[in-house]
Amino acid sequence: MTAAVVLARSVRAEGVRLGGGRGLLLRVALPLGLALPVCITLAVGAVSEKLHGTDSLLRVRQVPTSNSVYWLVYLGVTVFAVLAAYAQGSATRGPGAEAARHAAPRPFTGMLGRWILVGAASASGMLLCGFLLMVALPVLFPGVYGQVDVVSADGVRLLWALPAYAFLASGIGVAVGALVPWPAAAVAALTLWALFIENASVMLPGGGDLIGWMPFLNGIYASGQDIALSPSWGRDGALAYVAVVMAVLLAAGWARLRHERSR
Structure with missing residues (x-):
């Protein structure tokens, strides 16, 4: 059996485990990772538009394209990464661990299968919701989001870099789930971080320099979102940095699982 066939079987197994009407993708990731950020964005837009149209002293500034999908970037990506951590942790601990081991006897194959499934769902969801928001916001709330342009340089950046960051963040989630041996602890650690x-x-002392090395903040910066971070390697370099961090963490998680199974 070739490696590609084994990997495809692992992805299908994760689809059965996480998909379906009772799976975590439908019950957790889609409502919290996609629907909630979209609803928050629309609610904020409605309130801001109302304030913008009144004669009160409080005025609302126009939102640029780079800030138009703020909640998708910050909240949506994190939800899918946390789901990936839980999926990995529950595959090695808990009632489904034995079935997961039979579906993917090699730890790294199972990790890749979970990353591909959750990462693809996250990336495609971010692409679809990001596009729809950047098209709808200037139409629904022209006073606040009138500057948003999906075909501008910032809009195009968000359309490809946000899904790429979401895919990599899901890989980090899988790695954390492999490194932390308890699913609840992995979820808590990744969410807090x-x-x-x-x-x-x-x-913290020296925090101005330290913050430039944070993987999620680099991913947010790489996606095109405006952020108080400007590393010397630029946006594309920031995305590459996230990929390197993910690869190192995945390797460490795989090594821990391999050592655990060999005992």
Whole structure:
């Protein structure tokens, strides 16, 4: 059996485990990773448009294209990465661990299968929702999002770099799930790191330099989102940096699982 066939079987097995009406993709990732960011964006747009159209002292500035899908970049990508961490952790611990081991006897094949499935779902979801938001926002809320242009340089950047970052972030999630031996702990660690620790690191001594090495912030910067981060390697270099971090973490996670199975 060739490696490609084994990998395809692993992806299909993960599709059965995570997909379907009771799977985590439909019950968790789609509502929290896609629907929730879209709803928040539309709600913020509606409130901002109302404030923009009144004669109150509070005025709302126009939102540029680079900030138009803020909640997808920050929240949506993180949700899929956390799902990937849980999927990996629950494949090595818990009631489904034995079935997962039979579906993918080699740890690295199972890890790749989970990354491909969750990463593809995340990337395609970000592409679709990002495109729809950048088309709909200037029509629905012209006073606030009138500058948003899906075919501008920033819009095109978001359409390809955001899915790429989402795919890589899912790989980081799988790696964390392999490194941390308990699914709940992996979910907590990744959520805290992505949403709180990276942003709070700027308050540490030397945090201004430290923040430039944070993988999720580099991914956000690489996607085209406006952010208070400007590493010397630029946006494409930031995306490459995220890929390197993901590869190192995946290798470390694979080594830990291999050592665990050999005992």
